[in-house]
Amino acid sequence: MSLRLPRIGTSQVVALLAILAINWVVSPQFFDIRLQDGRLFGSLIDVLNRGAPVAILSLGMVLVIAMRGIDLSVGAVMAICGAIAASLADSHSLPVVLAAALGAGLLCGLWNGFLVAVLGIQPIVATLILMVAGRGIAQLITEGRIVTFTSPELAFLGGGSVLGLPTPIVITLALLALTVLIVRGTALGLLIEATGGNARAAALAGVGTRLITLAVYAWCGLCAAIAGVVAAADILGADANNAGLWLELDAILAVVIGGTSLFGGRFSLVLAVVGALIIQAMNTGILLSGFPPETNLVVKAVVVLAVLLAQSPRLKGLGSSLFGRRA
Amino acid sequence: MVPISSPHDDAPAAPPSGAPLLELTGFSKSFAGFKALDQVELTLRAGEAHALLGENGAGKSTLIKCMTGVVHRDAGRLSLDGVEIAPRSAEEAVKAGIATVYQEVNLAPNLSVAQNLFLGRQPTRFGLVREGEMRRRATAVLAEFDLDLDVAAPLERYSVAVQHIVAIARAVDQSARVLILDEPTASLDAHEVEILFAVLRKLKARGIGIVFVTHFLDQVYAICERITVLRNGRLAGSATTAELPRLDLVRMMLGRELAQATAPAERAPLAAREVAGAREAAFATFENYGKAGYVAPFDLALRPGHVVGLAGLLGSGRTETTRLIFGAAHADSGTATVDGARVALASPAEALHLGFGYCPEERKTEGIVAELTVRENIVLALQARRGVTRPLSRREQDEIAAKFIRLLDIRPPDPERPIGLLSGGNQQKALLARWLATQPRLLILDEPTRGIDVGAHAEIIALIRRLCAQGMALLVVSSELEEIVTYADEVIVLRDRAHVARLTGDDITVPGILAAIAEADPAQPPPAAAGRAA
Numbered sequence: 045m046s047l048r049l050p051r052i053g054t055s056q057v058v059a060l061l062a063i064l065a066i067n068w069v070v071s072p073q074f075f076d077i078r079l080q081d082g083r084l085f086g087s088l089i090d091v092l093n094r095g096a097p098v099a100i101l102s103l104g105m106v107l108v109i110a111m112r113g114i115d116l117s118v119g120a121v122m123a124i125c126g127a128i129a130a131s132l133a134d135s136h137s138l139p140v141v142l143a144a145a146l147g148a149g150l151l152c153g154l155w156n157g158f159l160v161a162v163l164g165i166q167p168i169v170a171t172l173i174l175m176v177a178g179r180g181i182a183q184l185i186t187e188g189r190i191v192t193f194t195s196p197e198l199a200f201l202g203g204g205s206v207l208g209l210p211t212p213i214v215i216t217l218a219l220l221a222l223t224v225l226i227v228r229g230t231a232l233g234l235l236i237e238a239t240g241g242n243a244r245a246a247a248l249a250g251v252g253t254r255l256i257t258l259a260v261y262a263w264c265g266l267c268a269a270i271a272g273v274v275a276a277a278d279i280l281g282a283d284a285n286n287a288g289l290w291l292e293l294d295a296i297l298a299v300v301i302g303g304t305s306l307f308g309g310r311f312s313l314v315l316a317v318v319g320a321l322i323i324q325a326m327n328t329g330i331l332l333s334g335f336p337p338e339t340n341l342v343v344k345a346v347v348v349l350a351v352l353l354a355q356s357p358r359l360k361g362l363g364s365s366l367f368g369r370r371a
Numbered sequence: 372m373v374p375i376s377s378p379h380d381d382a383p384a385a386p387p388s389g390a391p392l393l394e395l396t397g398f399s400k401s402f403a404g405f406k407a408l409d410q411v412e413l414t415l416r417a418g419e420a421h422a423l424l425g426e427n428g429a430g431k432s433t434l435i436k437c438m439t440g441v442v443h444r445d446a447g448r449l450s451l452d453g454v455e456i457a458p459r460s461a462e463e464a465v466k467a468g469i470a471t472v473y474q475e476v477n478l479a480p481n482l483s484v485a486q487n488l489f490l491g492r493q494p495t496r497f498g499l500v501r502e503g504e505m506r507r508r509a510t511a512v513l514a515e516f517d518l519d520l521d522v523a524a525p526l527e528r529y530s531v532a533v534q535h536i537v538a539i540a541r542a543v544d545q546s547a548r549v550l551i552l553d554e555p556t557a558s559l560d561a562h563e564v565e566i567l568f569a570v571l572r573k574l575k576a577r578g579i580g581i582v583f584v585t586h587f588l589d590q591v592y593a594i595c596e597r598i599t600v601l602r603n604g605r606l607a608g609s610a611t612t613a614e615l616p617r618l619d620l621v622r623m624m625l626g627r628e629l630a631q632a633t634a635p636a637e638r639a640p641l642a643a644r645e646v647a648g649a650r651e652a653a654f655a656t657f658e659n660y661g662k663a664g665y666v667a668p669f670d671l672a673l674r675p676g677h678v679v680g681l682a683g684l685l686g687s688g689r690t691e692t693t694r695l696i697f698g699a700a701h702a703d704s705g706t707a708t709v710d711g712a713r714v715a716l717a718s719p720a721e722a723l724h725l726g727f728g729y730c731p732e733e734r735k736t737e738g739i740v741a742e743l744t745v746r747e748n749i750v751l752a753l754q755a756r757r758g759v760t761r762p763l764s765r766r767e768q769d770e771i772a773a774k775f776i777r778l779l780d781i782r783p784p785d786p787e788r789p790i791g792l793l794s795g796g797n798q799q800k801a802l803l804a805r806w807l808a809t810q811p812r813l814l815i816l817d818e819p820t821r822g823i824d825v826g827a828h829a830e831i832i833a834l835i836r837r838l839c840a841q842g843m844a845l846l847v848v849s850s851e852l853e854e855i856v857t858y859a860d861e862v863i864v865l866r867d868r869a870h871v872a873r874l875t876g877d878d879i880t881v882p883g884i885l886a887a888i889a890e891a892d893p894a895q896p897p898p899a900a901a902g903r904a905a
Contacts, residue, residue: 229762230759230760230762231754231757231758231759231760231761231762231763232759234743234747234750234751234754234762235754235755235759237740237743237747238740238743238747238751241740241741241742241743242736242737242739242740242741244736244737245736245737245738245739245740246740246751246755247699247718247719247720248697248699248719248729248731248737248738249719249723249751249752249755249805250719250720250722250723250724250752250755250756251720251751251755252718252720252755256759309740309742309743310742310743
């Protein structure tokens, strides 16, 4: 198993460190971490904890994007699975609750994969269907109300801690390790990169591109379900209207910041998570700085623009001709 | 905006063999040092259909683009009716009187027939489109071509042939004197071709000069008065159809000098022929195998250590045959058996598991995964066969890559370099390595030596011989007849998407293959084993 530490990862890590440094300037106690009641507290822990849902989403999204696809439905799938978990939490045991919620996410992913891989619908349209319908399904499950629960087992997944670390961080790290194991520990990573890089060539080399596509969308649905359960466990309830709202865009952004091209091919799981942390570090930094939270959206847009410009081959060509270097 | 002219008032009734209508001389064009066109000339007479022929990369497309101003030529003069013109865009060319209709019709399928005919030059009154007037004129224009359509219906409701005729009518109605047709018949059936030809005959009678690009030689002889052949960007020859028999035309296209072609071809004995005393039995056979509209049903047997060559002109069905055999296209007739058992060949993955390998002709779009490394490209097929759960360890990958980089002399010898940065010849070697790593029983090579330098060329030929000696079955498509002759044990000749001849032993000669390619008379039975191909 090779973790493929990024030839290109330095820029993302530097960006994350830079944003953390800015946060430190804005709020000098940013790096303060204290232990209270057996759980770590502090702004840095907060970044990791709040960033968990998008980081989890990005672990599914990165594989979909590496296949030259996209999944717009993950926010809605979060809402569905959160609603299922919250509705069942007080009447069923935790394994049943998790099986139902994660099973639903898996089904949603399989549905997307079926539309893309078997029916050949463009990914952006295929997943748009569930993006729109999913929130309606979630509302049907909650019957239009905000469903709350008291089950301490489920609440632990959002608010508890393991060895001092908040559970969402532990879940994210465990899922990252599992994904790396599945993708890089088997041949899946190579076959995904080959299919995303040139689907026709991969198919002619005997790669079962259709099955891999199906599997990757299913995985993305599963990740969305986990993110949905964590988010619901965090607020002890499910709000079908707002759970996971717009998070698909954050997940896509995290993947792109992590250096995976929307044209498919090479991808990095670790950097996608770093991308999610960059986004959350920005969110937290703006809150700490006392700027109105609305500025967050504008700052995010500027960061997206900067990342896309940095990846643009035309700009690189322009830069090298300006500075007299050969591309 | 071009005023609408009734199509028949300004066409000069020039005799079919009249004075030059369009003359181009000394056309040259280089792309990054590569000479795509070199001193090409062409003379088109009024009322003449002039075939522009040549194999892939001969320069036909570049010539058309230079004529219509889409591409700027480096040198050359173009004159219409004796007046020198220099269109700088397709629109300017249309205004000057040169219209082009491409294979993929450039019309809006969702607009009505009338709207397509008059798009950009609709009859208006006070700035409003006069729908009724437009429809009336559209009906009149199409009546010229014996076409009775509902001009208010969307164009997409009609067949490709009709869409082509609408495109031609639009071009001609814009006062075109010269009409360039780029493979207009590629997607038409025989009946539709006849309808199209009837239109072309009318246009010829009206004195319009037609440049006709096609791969179908029968059609050239059916409609064209004159032929110009390009080869490697140069003028290979120009003659009237009557003066140029088919065999000479094929020679001209493929570049065989008469003396060279008739000289006894050198056939090096293959190791397999010497070693294998008893002919080994076929392990894969195809009976009556074909797909309607793709390749006519054919019979084929593949034996270990035996090379089958597929010869024919571009578009004759060579690549289609290989794709059927590799499962990249699906047969709708016949049976395929491997080791006596029937196989479905539903996908390349299935073919891979049967021990087949396939190097496609389109190396960049169907072969390499450009951003992955040489190592990853080499292990791809082997890994696909082993499946997701049995990954090749990094060390195994490194060993396989190093072995084939050494064996095939892939340069630079860096397994971690993205394959897209290698030269064409080295990419091709890496693709060969991809399949050799799977130790295939059958390797299908589609134009393995196209577009690669002379050194790599010779190495690949040597490799084909070596593989054959090791008992691998090979199916090779090649336009290089001299090459096929040196290594093939059996040559299948294709024409118009059918296997029309099968040559073996001493019959495998360059003139023999040329004759089979050029064979015109369908009544004359092909030499062997192609009875069902008709």
